[in-house]
Amino acid sequence: MPDNTVLVLVGSLRAASVNRQLAELAVESAPAGTTFELFDRLGELPFYNEDIDNDVVPEPVAALRAAAARAGGALVVTPEYNGSIPGVLKNAIDWLSRPWGNGALNDKPLVVIGAALGRYGGRWAHDETRKSFGIAGPRVVEDLTLSIPTGTLDGKHPRENAEVVEGLNGVIGKLVSEIG
Ligand SMILES: Cc1cc2nc3c(=O)[nH]c(=O)nc-3n(C[C@H](O)[C@H](O)[C@H](O)COP(=O)(O)O)c2cc1C
Numbered sequence: 001m002p003d004n005t006v007l008v009l010v011g012s013l014r015a016a017s018v019n020r021q022l023a024e025l026a027v028e029s030a031p032a033g034t035t036f037e038l039f040d041r042l043g044e045l046p047f048y049n050e051d052i053d054n055d056v057v058p059e060p061v062a063a064l065r066a067a068a069a070r071a072g073g074a075l076v077v078t079p080e081y082n083g084s085i086p087g088v089l090k091n092a093i094d095w096l097s098r099p100w101g102n103g104a105l106n107d108k109p110l111v112v113i114g115a116a117l118g119r120y121g122g123r124w125a126h127d128e129t130r131k132s133f134g135i136a137g138p139r140v141v142e143d144l145t146l147s148i149p150t151g152t153l154d155g156k157h158p159r160e161n162a163e164v165v166e167g168l169n170g171v172i173g174k175l176v177s178e179i180g
């Protein structure tokens with residue numbers, strides 16, 4: 001039975017990823033009684049292929065689906081790549097969308113945030129991630145977002161920016177209340 005565990009996914013595989021830092025800040029900032037679980041293995045997922053989506057799926061896929069099943073909701077933290085969703089994240093969406101109509105995140109609240117270099121902080125990617133997850137099964141919380149232009153961080157960790165910390169805490173609190 002899913003409880004107040006939130007699955008956290010990051011759309012960047014880069015070691016020094018600003019989005020991973022944001023995700024780690026979310027994990028550290030989890031309200032009392034909740035656990036934010038960062039699933040850090042998106043780079044291990046094979047490309048989605050219906051031929052291998054059978055009773056026995058590749059182990060990283062099984063691990064992702066199990067983490068999603070344990071969670072009552074999800075926080076997705078992603079940059080923008082060429083105006084859209086990074087491939088590694090889109091691939092995870094496709095795996096999570098199956099079994100169709102019965103995916104591990106079905107009907108669970110999901111929020112998309114992130115940081116990107118451009119002046120809109122990756123808003124296109126965030127909009128498209130919401131659109132895709134909205135089709136894939138989760139209940140996307142449409143009016144809740146945070147798109148951070150990385151330049152506003154001055155090369156520092158997001159936890160050193162009071163506005164970002166406040167915005168992130170607001171997002172986390174609302175997401176947890178959506179899980180109810
Ligand atoms: C392949 C690629 C495409 C990118 N396209 C965009 C883009 O369309 N818009 C944008 O704001 N930043 C773009 N960027 C810059 C990223 O937003 C920036 O590198 C960001 O810090 C990546 O997130 P990360 O720090 O979590 O890895 C792109 C970066 C890469 C590597």
